[in-house]
Amino acid sequence: MVHAQELTKNQSLVLDVLSHTEGPLSAYSLLDQLRDKGFRAPLQVYRALDKLMEFGLVHRLESINSFVACTHSHDHKHGVIAFGICDTCGRVDEFCDAVVEERLKGWSKDHAFRLSKTTIEMRGTCANCLAA
Amino acid sequence: MVHAQELTKNQSLVLDVLSHTEGPLSAYSLLDQLRDKGFRAPLQVYRALDKLMEFGLVHRLESINSFVACTHSHDHKHGVIAFGICDTCGRVDEFCDAVVEERLKGWSKDHAFRLSKTTIEMRGTCANCLAA
């Protein structure tokens, strides 16, 4: 497993902003928030994000072109992850479902499809926003 | 249900290109292919795509910013759709899985999350490309 000490300066800075933010951020939002730390170009953010995703510390939300810090403890490896994304407040809930994973892997097996990455994103309105 | 006759000129042109193409196309690829039909601007493509998606005739693949014609017969309404996308040849397989749908709806119910749209995309390598 990867520990915080092994992260480079830029990776730490990006993860720090993501971890202290409620909800997802775009790469350019991250860039803006890191300008006073010396960030000048999008590539600095994208490179850090690539590594953080490789380490499993950050996830990309494909349907909103944004990134979130992983909310799982990292003592274990990620399986297939699903996200519930509130379109009103931006809240993101991350969860795993073994049955879903099994069904999708089953389809892959049946179709001789070598699966490399699975994206599951549910857009909608969270309980808090519904109550308000 | 929507029939072909109800589509406008631009919608028909976009759907026609998508239907006669193996695999997904980006909005700008569509634009390029439709320039000789009078298309000049991205918005013409995006507007047509929005309507076609509303009608359920076209799907957006979030993880590759592209669009495919629906491969289902349209006598029935779409449930949750999953896609298998080959990163080598671009082939896209569309399918529904009632168990997956039930699990994701179950999570939504448990968390009082009002679900509006679900994205499931599996990236990998298809059987043909594995054989080659």
Add this chain to the structure above:
DNA sequence: ATCATCAATGTAATAACATCACATCGACCT
């Protein structure tokens, strides 16, 4: 017939997201 309305369209400009190309730096090893 004339006018209001509304969906679809045309067009230019701009915003938002992502990558390429190339130079530099620093740690590590020989």
Add this chain to the structure above:
DNA sequence: AGGTCGATGTGATGTTATTACATTGATGAT
């Protein structure tokens, strides 16, 4: 010292999507 490799800095460029505003054409009401 010299070589290698991963990380970084920087500018330019490429790709995807939306905003703003003008125009057209069909429909229905006055």
